[in-house]
Amino acid sequence: MLVLSVILILKEFDIVDATHFGSLVTGASIVGVVAGVASQSILKDIFNGFFILFERQIQVGDFIVINNEYRGVVEEIGIRSTSIRDWDLKRITIPNGNINSVKNYSKTVMRVVVHVRVSYEENPKKVMDSLEEVCKIMNENFKEYIHISSNHRAGFKVYGITDIEKISIGVKYTITGVVKSERYFSALRDTKLQILLVFRKNNIKIGYPTNINILYKDDDNIFD
Template identity: 70%
Template sequence: MLKIIQYLLNKLFKFTRFDVRYKNTLCSVLLSISYYIILIISIILILREFQIVDVTKFGTLVTGASIVGLIAGVASQSILKDIFNGFFILFEKQLQVGDFVVINEVFRGTVEEIGLRSTSLRDWDLKRITVPNGSITSIRNYSKDKMRVVVHVRVSYEEDPMKVLSALEEVCGIMNEKYKDYLWRSPSGEARSPFKIYGVTDIEDNPVGAKYTITGVIESYKYFSALRETKLQILIVFKKSNVHIAYPTHINILHHDNNNTKEL
């Protein structure tokens, strides 16, 4: 039955102008609602078959309703919390099917299904994670139109700052030209906030090196690709320009006398 409903919904959505993610979200929710409706009807039919509840008779209907009410009363608190929280998540479009999200700063993955009571994710290892809607307290959505890529790199204090800035400028040029399809653009097609050097963002209380930062606003669905490519280009350009990334060092000083050698 659910397969038939899914087929009919897909046919129906072909005549709408919804984007793919919104269509998949609506389809997921409507399938969840259909599942519970079919389940309730099936329970009523089974009860009627065993002459426990007959919807055509008022007395047995009241008895059946009392039984259902008793069961619902026990579980209603968590169920209603799940349903209401799920409703607001959908109404406010906090997430949609296909979005990459982090829920409660713990669960990370792509939204695969949104139901009345729970939301299902598929993580990097392809494990399916199901989170009750009522327990969702925070959502970080990586699929909302635009995102800012922020990349920090620490460079040794011995390096010439102007040389470092020149190398980072080259990185920004490569990202803005070679990967221009990643950039977030205005309706007219102009890149609004391309990659640029933000500047030196830390030189205090760090013995390793100065921290430089570059940023760029990109289409949200390209975030992780842009982040990887930016870091790769930094390594390539720094290697070519002979700019050394800072890293912690440990120096051992050996003291030698006639009897033994000691490490200081």
């Protein structure tokens, strides 16, 4: 509108040729539309950036996942964009207006949840005892991972059987542990390693997809 007003004023004082007025107005309209769209995008980035900063959703140094797509350590939080450094050390910059969801893995405490599928042929009692052994190892040998709080039960524990529906794979068992957020990925990695080591020691087989084939003997009298 401002550009159009300026053109109309210039036309009144014969500064702008009336024969070119139509093309000028058309050009001004296009510029106005482009400027309007750009300003909306910029305003959205700024508003989102303001709320990110004001609400302290994330801070420099936090490990986050943005929109379930971009993950890395926060390097810079600006008014218009946020920059993170991913696992490959690439710097990724996302306009704040495009940030729809944020998972922050650096907020004091997190719960490690580890699932493992075991063959149906294995004795459930033996499997549960082995997982209890894994939890004992984690609680005794990896105490630096554990978050101590009156609101959370400290340490790792066996949650139990959580799925028996996928017949072709095996029974799903689950163990959990409340850990310090900065130790989350280390705790997750070491828990899985201990499961494999204890299962190998106790001769417990991990479940995997299997197919059952039924073979019929070729007999001429089979349908008699």
